[in-house]
Amino acid sequence: MSDIILETRGLTKRYGGVHALEDANFILRQGEHVAVVGDNGAGKSTFVRQVTGVEQKSGGQIFFDGQEVNHTGPLEAREAGIETVFQTLALADDLDVPSNLFLGRELYKFRLGPFSWLDRKAMRDRTLEALKTTAVKIPNVDNPIRNMSGGQRQCVSIARTAAFASKLVIMDEPTAALGVQETAQVENIIRGLKDRGIPMILISHNLRQVFDLVDRIVVFRRGRIVASLNKHETDGNDIVSYITGVKGGADAAVA
Amino acid sequence: MGGTPVSQGTHGLGGLKYDPAKKARPPELNVLVALVVITIIFEVLNRLNGTSFLFNLRDNVPGLFNQQRIDIMLLQVSITGIIALGVTQVIILGGIDLSSGSVVGATAMIVMSFAQTALVNGNPNPKAVLGEWAMDLPVLAPILVGLACGLFAGMINGLLIAYTRIPPFIATLGMMVSARGVARWWSNGQPVSFPTESYAGLANGDLLGTLTFGLLHWPGQNPAVVFALLTVLFQVVMIRTVYGKRTYAIGSNEAAARMSGIAVDRHKVLVYMIAGALAAVAAILLTSKNLTAQAGMGVMYELDAIAMAVIGGVSLSGGRGSMVGTVLGAAIFSVIISGFTSIRLDAYYQEMVKGVIIVGAVVLDQWRQRSRARG
Numbered sequence: 001m002s003d004i005i006l007e008t009r010g011l012t013k014r015y016g017g018v019h020a021l022e023d024a025n026f027i028l029r030q031g032e033h034v035a036v037v038g039d040n041g042a043g044k045s046t047f048v049r050q051v052t053g054v055e056q057k058s059g060g061q062i063f064f065d066g067q068e069v070n071h072t073g074p075l076e077a078r079e080a081g082i083e084t085v086f087q088t089l090a091l092a093d094d095l096d097v098p099s100n101l102f103l104g105r106e107l108y109k110f111r112l113g114p115f116s117w118l119d120r121k122a123m124r125d126r127t128l129e130a131l132k133t134t135a136v137k138i139p140n141v142d143n144p145i146r147n148m149s150g151g152q153r154q155c156v157s158i159a160r161t162a163a164f165a166s167k168l169v170i171m172d173e174p175t176a177a178l179g180v181q182e183t184a185q186v187e188n189i190i191r192g193l194k195d196r197g198i199p200m201i202l203i204s205h206n207l208r209q210v211f212d213l214v215d216r217i218v219v220f221r222r223g224r225i226v227a228s229l230n231k232h233e234t235d236g237n238d239i240v241s242y243i244t245g246v247k248g249g250a251d252a253a254v255a
Numbered sequence: 256m257g258g259t260p261v262s263q264g265t266h267g268l269g270g271l272k273y274d275p276a277k278k279a280r281p282p283e284l285n286v287l288v289a290l291v292v293i294t295i296i297f298e299v300l301n302r303l304n305g306t307s308f309l310f311n312l313r314d315n316v317p318g319l320f321n322q323q324r325i326d327i328m329l330l331q332v333s334i335t336g337i338i339a340l341g342v343t344q345v346i347i348l349g350g351i352d353l354s355s356g357s358v359v360g361a362t363a364m365i366v367m368s369f370a371q372t373a374l375v376n377g378n379p380n381p382k383a384v385l386g387e388w389a390m391d392l393p394v395l396a397p398i399l400v401g402l403a404c405g406l407f408a409g410m411i412n413g414l415l416i417a418y419t420r421i422p423p424f425i426a427t428l429g430m431m432v433s434a435r436g437v438a439r440w441w442s443n444g445q446p447v448s449f450p451t452e453s454y455a456g457l458a459n460g461d462l463l464g465t466l467t468f469g470l471l472h473w474p475g476q477n478p479a480v481v482f483a484l485l486t487v488l489f490q491v492v493m494i495r496t497v498y499g500k501r502t503y504a505i506g507s508n509e510a511a512a513r514m515s516g517i518a519v520d521r522h523k524v525l526v527y528m529i530a531g532a533l534a535a536v537a538a539i540l541l542t543s544k545n546l547t548a549q550a551g552m553g554v555m556y557e558l559d560a561i562a563m564a565v566i567g568g569v570s571l572s573g574g575r576g577s578m579v580g581t582v583l584g585a586a587i588f589s590v591i592i593s594g595f596t597s598i599r600l601d602a603y604y605q606e607m608v609k610g611v612i613i614v615g616a617v618v619l620d621q622w623r624q625r626s627r628a629r630g
Binding site for chain 2: 086
């Protein structure tokens, strides 16, 4: 019908009396990469938590893949095709890389209830394949990830998202804790998603990265969406003006 | 794909450089080294007194080894070791099971009541607990009753922990006290004795002979044979099946496991049920070996089992450990106890030292974790 993969209409979230998110109207099209920027507490993460089902919205509607959805948990959202890299890593430290990539969706040789036989070779092969497409360098995928650097662990987490990405990828500050080289690797993964036509929402404080990677930039301020700008029609100063409230109409006046 | 090029290493796939030296050394290796060192220490201490810990020095008895001591050690270690296999899974899951000793006691009493023989030397069984209908049942009946007891106790543990979210320590402490109560209540504290021939054969028969079609024989050591079989079974299950994978995952990061869609609560119940079933297996072998069940059976076994696991490198914070490690831990435990007996150390000292070993193993575990956090 349309090429809109995700749309929110009047999405609102209140924590008690605090309006963390107010009347957010957001559209993401097929294959589009959008950055969500804004100051701390502007509502970026709140927005993501509603879309990924981690929290339940207070009001408004979410449409995903042409249908209105009401995900009651992150698992349901994931099954619908929304893969998320959360700020807090969802990795099991004592497991090796393939086990982490396939956590909760293991491949089997044969099924026997809880004692289903794992297809370790297939998981390992597909892990190497996934890491290859993401160009992540892990010295030995058979070691528990506990002994890996923060960057490597983050890369495993992102490789998992990229490997299983079906309809939509959301990354919440994926490079916040990474070094220069690791950041470059993550950015490569994101470019790979773009090449594969998988739409993405990127939450980032890094404007250089945002201009480098995405097509459109959505600015949040005080729980509201104050701007949605094509990256070729704006620049860093413009974005910062919206983030800080120098620009942004009535909202800026109130501030 | 632009940016950082995929490095073309001399080996490995997709730019993944493999450094064989970086493959983590299995922690079980350290435990094995400790086992060997401790055994050698006791051998040396014995030699100083002109005796031997492991070897046969007498001329009038054949064989290279001190078979009597090894048999006793094996029997000791097998019963508690079977419990430890279940406790290991619970600890890897990130929990703890204090109830296994009491579950052994309760199961022993109940199981023996279904294993009694009607006539003892031509007279009615003087220790009969249940009616005539429960006499001379086929051996499968007490086995199934016993496993049901263990599974039930484990299920209660698991349901309490998974769905009321009370700490495993408290839930299984409650079971520890209650199950012991069941054991005492069952026959008003009276021992239950005189099992059928076939039940007595469970522990005292020659299972190895049956399994190998008479090729090998090891009569009277069925607990050790069962222990070995269960060790192999659960080592494979923990590594090759999704059950094991998820047990490690939950113990490692429960929140991540939940986020990944693993039915964490259901899995917890299953793990505690398996631990209960293994305690029941121990109870069956123990009563079969002793030909009697007493309400005090299995007291402190839970702590011995936990100690075996911890000595074997199973981390009390969950996520790490293996069946092989626990078996090595059990061997260390057994060698130390037998070793003290062999150098004629008083039993009271033995218990004190046992406590020191348990605490020492946990301290070691903490150190291992801290050094890992630094590294």
